[in-house]
Amino acid sequence: MIRKISAALAVSAALGLCHAANAATEDDLKDLREQVRQMKLDYEKRIDALERRLQEAENAAVRAEATARNAGATASKAATAANQAAVQASSRPTGENAMNPGVSLILNGIYSNLSQDPNGFRINGFVPTMGDVAPTMRGLSLGESELAFAANIDHHFRGTLIASISPDNNSAAIEEGYLQTLSLSNGFTLKAGRFFSSVGYQNQIHAHAWDFADAPLANKVFLGNQLSEEGVQLRWVAPTDLYLDVGLELGRGRQFPGGPDGGRNKNGFGSSNLFTHAGGDIGASTAWQAGLSYLSTSAQDRSYNDLDATGTTVSSSFSGRSRLWVLDGILKWAPNRNNTYTNFKLQGEYFRRSEDGNLVYDTAAASLGTQTGGFASRQSGWYLQGVYQFMPMWRIGYRFDQLNSGTTTLGLVDSGALGAADFPVLGSYNPTRHTLMADWSPSEFSRIRLQLARDRSRRGATDNQVLLQYIMSLGAHGAHKF
């Protein structure tokens, strides 16, 4: 560009000089030529200088560009490093509380207004379980507080301990304390220790997660409220898209329907439970699960107290086989499986039990003297409950319980040694109960519940119950069990 300009200047200068030449002398011409030569030299010098400066500027620009590139690379390296540092900084070590087990605590309190005395509670038609089946005491009371610890032990095992602290006798009991395997693979899981038996559906759920304040009547008479077994459980989940599991539990039979209380003094096991579940989804909004379990126990000296015909409290005990079949089903519905706003849960179980063995009347010889006779019973019971969340935080539910005392054959009565009046609690009777509840859960961690029930467990005495309960959960996040 600059060269073109200088050429143009030279040409125009030359043209201009031609005009002047006509009028000028030879000397003048010389002078002029000299001047032109000077000018040319002068311009060339200036042009050179300009070109040099331009070259320098260009070099500087290239250098600046390179520097900028380097700076950019450094900056992006710094950004990557900073990002990595941020990732590091923002990731706390995962796992429950670094290395401490996850700890959670359940607080539970209740106000109960009962039209019948809970101390006289019994479920007529059925062998008393000696379990914790009676309604809570009247008035205000603190329920059982629950303290749970759980964590992975290593890559093979996970451990869980759940203790319930009873306010009445200031004692802590282990509800569950077990290990379970993580590394057996192929769908197998082994559990060992004390755990809620996988018999039926409701039995495995801790009381604070129940949809009603108390257990169904069937769970009370067939499982002594809640069966916690000591033993081992092997469970296998099938490799299918439809959920299918099969499991076997072997236990010591430490609780009803086993016995005596605490289990027999013998090697081997006193109870076995075989169970299977299937479950899946229906459409975009419904999920289901169905289960079948068979609990077989061999009880020895499983005792209970009753008033005989003379009005004396006598202790009787059963030894023999107890077989319990439980069929359970759960159906859950939530629009598009989004249970935040509305959802519905239908749950029901059917129990069928047969017991065969001997019954010893008046083991302590406190009344008519100790006598032994045969014992056989075929009994059943069921419940069905539905819980509907109609808006966030609010749920209502209804449960119906019915027991069928079926047939109970007593050898001592058949032989005429004793009368049916000596076994009043075993007399034929079909208890029923209606329960309504409404609860409010301002967050996932708190719940306040009102429950009304009309309980006809006792022959000839309807217990109208009003319960107001709170359940609070502190610490580690609870599990959303199906």
Add this chain to the structure above:
Amino acid sequence: MKSIFKLVIAVAAALAALPAFAAINVFACEPEWGALAQELAGDGVSVYSGTTALQDPHRIEARPSLIARVRSADLVICTGADLEVGWLPLLLTQSGNAKIQPGSPGFFEASQYAAKIEIPKIVDRSLGDIHPSGNPHVHLDPRNIATVAQVLGERFIRLDPANADVYRTRAASFQERWRAAVQHWEQQAARLRGAPIVVYHRDMSYLINWLGLREVGSLEPKPGIPPTPSHLAEIVERMRREPAKAIVYSAYNDPRAAEFLSERARIPAVMLPFTVGGSDRARDLFGLFDDTLARLLATVK
């Protein structure tokens, strides 16, 4: 003879149509990670997403069908940062599957590879259902998707080394397309910078952070606590004084609270797909951000 020949041809064609290698069974806790696995491994994976865009990922139950899927999974991809704390541990312990336990190559937590924001200084449930390790919804910043894709691609190679080249090629192709897309989205969204918005739950924080939006309130009074009339009234009052440009909510949120506020405060409300499957256009990760930006740009004037 001819028919036998035809049969042979048909069988051969059917065999050729089968994937060249056994697919890795992927259980994705959320659809976005399922979509990412699909991008990075294509036919090499068979993906099942445990949740949909219409479900609140905090409130999932460990239902039987999920246990069954985790039982057969070779790789479980979840968000982590306590998002699935209520249900994933149950699925893992009930599955009887050692391959996908935490610490195994078959367990992948995406949020571990992203810089988390909103890490609470005080961890207390009186502040709502907060996550001690920070906001878990990292996928709404596409730069996090790129970082996670990097690590996830390597994980596929580790699980299936025989097909390492396939995964490498797919990862490189994804990263290239993703980079270009992010650039395009950032240009598109330049005018959204600084726009004040109201959210439903704080699940959009990474999107807000990326686009330079300004969150000026949430419909939930506290994280995880549903909107209350008194809290909504307070926001309406605040919006009269300093109006926001939009109210955004996720596909799984009830639109009623947002619509209520929208009407009272005269601010447009917009549903964002939140994750893959949250809207018709959000069919994959690209569609998710295309649609999110389109909806934001159409609302924020």
